[in-house]
Amino acid sequence: MIVLACGMGTDARADAEVLPLPAQVERSLALRSQWIGLTRDVAWPAQWHGDGRFHYRKTVEGGFRFQLFDPRQGSGSAAFDHARLAQGIAAATGFHTQALHLPFEDYQAIEVDGVPHARLQVGAMPLRCNLYSYACQQEAASPRRPRGFGVVRDLRVDADNTPRRSPDGNWEAFSRGHDIVLRRVADGSERALTRDGNATGFYDPESIAWAPDSRQLAFYHVRPGDAHLVTRVETSPEGGGPPRLQTQLYPRPGDAVDREQPVLADVASGRLTRVDDALFPNPYRMSPIRWRADGTAFAFDYIQRGHQRVRLVEVSSRDGRAHAVVTEDSRTFVDVSRPYHYELDGGSEVVWLSERDGWRHLYLYDRTGRPPRKLTSGPWVVREVLKVDAARRQVWFSASGMDAGRDPYFRQVFRVGLDGGDPVRLTHADADHDVAPSPDGNWYVDAYSRVDMPPVMELRHADGSLARQVEQGDITALRAAGWRAPESFVAKGRDGVTDIWGLVVRPRDFDPARRYPVIENIYAGPHDSFVPKGFWPFGYHSGGDKVIGMQALADLGFIVVQIDGMGTSNRSKAFHDVAWKNLGDSGFPDRIAWHQALAARDRSYDISRVGIYGASAGGQSTLGALLFHPQFYRAGVAWNGCYDNRMDKISWNEQWMGWPVDDSYARASGVDNAYRLQGELLLIVGEQDSNVDPASTMQVVDALIRAGKDFDLLNIPGGEHTVGRSTGPIDYAHRRQFDFFVRHLQGRQPPAWNAMTDAHPR
Structure with a gap:
């Protein structure tokens, strides 16, 4: 647990004294591009090749490059000629790029007729690039x-x-x-x-x-x-x-x-x-x-409508x-968004992930119908099966929540035998571990970090002994530019017992004697947890760019936070089940308790002025904050929200809200409850959103108008689910969000952008 110790100086109104100059806003919007070149040797997780080598991506002066490492030789080199690959991509796509800013985050190493190739994606275009000739060609779409x-x-x-x-x-x-x-x-x-x-x-x-x-x-x-x-x-x-x-x-x-x-x-x-x-x-x-290898049977997986039963049928x-062969039942939901079984020896045995005892654990079944063998147990969760080694009869897996006093979301990695015995721990550092076992099971690469610690990449033998350190992230220049690590904070949730974890981002010029409005970045989908745990700049982990956005917003005079409330994943089944037929809850009772606990410790944290923003399911939660908790949340920016779960895609919504459609859908609906709006609301939507039907937003608009409510609407022509059409160096939609919070939480008038013709080159 990390407890914040903040100054308790005299109250001040400095946050309302200085008009936010366009240059300040431009600095915030350009923060990622300003900081992206300031780290060295920050490495992304490894990807193994079939020949026993692995590649990874790391930051270098001027951008990033891909490295290829051979464990047997104990040395590495460039994975390919970056300049030639940039030229090959440009020739195939018309997208011109620089050698140290290649337009993809990772690639798959394959061989075609004995020649090494890289399979990668540039935007929506899948490419296959020859790493001898550097000719790239678009891969044909699946004919299915x-x-x-x-x-x-x-x-x-x-x-x-x-x-x-x-x-x-x-x-x-x-x-x-x-x-x-x-x-x-x-x-x-x-x-x-x-x-x-x-x-x-x-x-x-x-x-x-x-x-x-x-x-x-x-x-x-x-x-x-x-x-x-x-x-x-x-x-x-x-x-x-x-x-x-x-x-x-x-x-x-x-x-x-x-x-x-x-x-x-x-x-x-x-x-x-x-x-x-x-x-x-x-x-x-x-x-x-x-088909089973012996031809005696064929098998398939069955997910029952309503997601309360999953079966492996033979x-x-x-x-x-x-x-x-196996049946998994739940009175709420079986989370089918994650792999739940792995078959060995043509299906003679099955490694199965189950939450039947209240925690996500590994079981071993066979085709005889005998009771399963429980491979793991305890008040912690298996996060992912990394490798099933049939020859050694071992399973490698990541898990979290087993270390008292540590962040319960940090992933640690273990190996357990299929024939019984206690799991063997392979990682130990108090950090979040991303481990890649080698195909032959003789090595593993461990990339670990925290939000306050840049990544360390180590190559280890299968017994856990260190072979060598591959990379050590250097953030000296980033610190010199004013970067400060986000802070973890933990407080009790709605039940007064359960720990709720969150992240706090403060302005780089934070003054503990001032009072800062608070803005919450929300995503409360039940399919995962969302507060970043690894080192965050520049997309090292998913959510990295979102935290940079939090810093950019904080630098305008806010404290910006992110919280994982009940109903999100990676804790106990009971913690997760809060979301069942209850997406309107969004963990708000836990979030509000967390805010109140931090405000009680930190006088600079002003919860009389709380805003909130989020996209997609986070957009639904943002609107829900204003509709169902108007006494706490004063202003919200909702991006491309699935505001009525009856209007959204079947896959995500039936998983959590159940089937058949019942009144729980109406209770969570931002359309049916639009009349409750009291605070300030900005709706942002991309008119070509293929993930959440844009009509979801427009039906909220219709309901608000019918209820006589005032609100702001920004409809981005051509915008997809990610919205945000760039206008030169400034992202228009994000600038509008910044202006909205400055106006409604700080009481300041944003710059008169229309009069500043030089501020927005076209």
């Missing part, structure tokens, strides 16, 4: 039929009907019309396997899976779900001209999803067995079919009977 949020096939697009050849090479299976057809490769003769397919119940060629012995195949019969489309108007297309319409398949909560039922087909006889769906009667989603190839 797209699915709306994974659950409704887009029938406007043809399925990939490439014939699926049997392992012995004698047969090909494909679809004709809505049915599956077999063709003998030797003579081209064909026969239909199915004959009853139609538009309302077809056989999916993309689902075809051959048995290892080529005597059988399995595929899905599909009853298609609702094909609900979102239509967006692109008012200001690039290059000018009249508006254009954009459409997107967009299933929402309550919509019918594709219903899949596996069918087993015998090649010789043509006999079909439609598998009884008693074990999977109400599917939300089913995984691709996969189907006998002898008679088509199904049985459940």
Whole structure:
């Protein structure tokens, strides 16, 4: 626990005495570009290659570069010629870049015909670059039929009907019309396997899976779900001209999803067995079919509609009977947003992640139906399975919350045997660890850091002994430029018992004798925790740029914080379950208690003037703060919010709000509760948001107008979910957010930007 010790000098009103000059705002908006070149040897986590080497990205003078390290030689070098790769990318994309500012954060090392290549992404364009010739080419998009949020096939697009050849090479299976057809490769003769397919119940060629012995195949019969489309108007297309319409398949909560039922087909006889769906009667989603190596069965994963049951189902190839290998049930939700099983030896054993005892732990199942072996236990959580080493019968995993007195979100790494025994700890530093085990299990790279400590990268042997330090981040120049580390603060939540952790960012010229308005950066989605734990500048961990944004805002005279309240992930199941059918809660009782505890310790922390901002689910929470807690939150900026969970995508919302759609959706709705608005509100939306339907924002606007409420609205033409169209050196949307908080929390009038023609080059 880190307790803040802040000065308690006399109250002052310095925050209301100085008009924020345009130069101050420009300095805040340009903070990332000013600071990005000031660190040295700050390394990103490692990625292993198939040849036993690994690469990583690190900051150097002038930008960053990729390094390639060979553990056997104990030395490293540049991963490739950065200047030539920049030229290759420019030739393929027209996007000109510099050698030390390549437009991607990482790449995948692959070989094509024995030649090393890098698979990477520039914007939305996937590229494959030859690391000998440095010629880059765009990778073809997947020919598979797209699915709306994974659950409704887009029938406007043809399925990939490439014939699926049997392992012995004698047969090909494909679809004709809505049915599956077999063709003998030797003579081209064909026969239909199915004959009853139609538009309302077809056989999916993309689902075809051959048995290892080529005597059988399995595929899905599909009853298609609702094909609900979102239509967006692109008012200001690039290059000018009249508006254009954009459409997107967009299933929402309550919509019918594709219903899949596996069918087993015998090649010789043509006999079909439609598998009884008693074990999977109400599917939300089913995984691709996969055959066991011995051909005795095929398997698939079943997620039940409502997300309260997940099953690993196996189907006998002898008679088509199904049985459940593992069933995971919950009275609230099973979190299917994270991997929950890993199969060994062709499915003879299954490593399974479960929260059945109230904490997320590892279990080992086999196909015999015997009770599972519990591999880990205790009041802490397994975060991720990093590697399953079948040969050594070991599992490498990250976990958090096992160290009393330490931040419960710091990831530590362990290895445990599948045959029992206590986990072996592989990391020890009081920090957040990002570990990459080598493919052969002989090494691992540990990159660890904290928000107040730059990354250290170490290469270690599998037994935990140190081979060598690879990198040590140097932030001397960053400190000299005025950087100060964010501060961790912990206080009790709504129950007076549970620790709630947060982060505090103060102005670089912080004066403890002054009183500062408070602004909370909120994201409260149940799919993760969000307060950064690793060293944050420049995207080292997700959220890094957001914390830079917090610093930029703080430098205008605020204290800016971020908090993980109840309902977020990576703590106990009970902590997580607060979000169930309750997204409107957003952990606010914990957040307000946290604010009050900090204000009681720190007189500079003025909770009579609290603002809040957030995007996406954070936008929903921002609006919820003003609607449901107006006595505490005075002003909010909500970006691209999913304000009504009935209007948002099916995948995220049914996971947490459940199915069928009930009155819990209405209780959380920013539309139904818009009449409650008391504070100041700025809504920002990108008109081409493909993640959250922009109509979600406009329906809030409609409800506010009907309720006679005053608010501000910024609609960004062409803006996506990330919004923010740049106008020269200043990001317009973020400048508007800065102005909004200066006006409503500090009582100061922002600069008259329209009169300052030189401030905004076009």
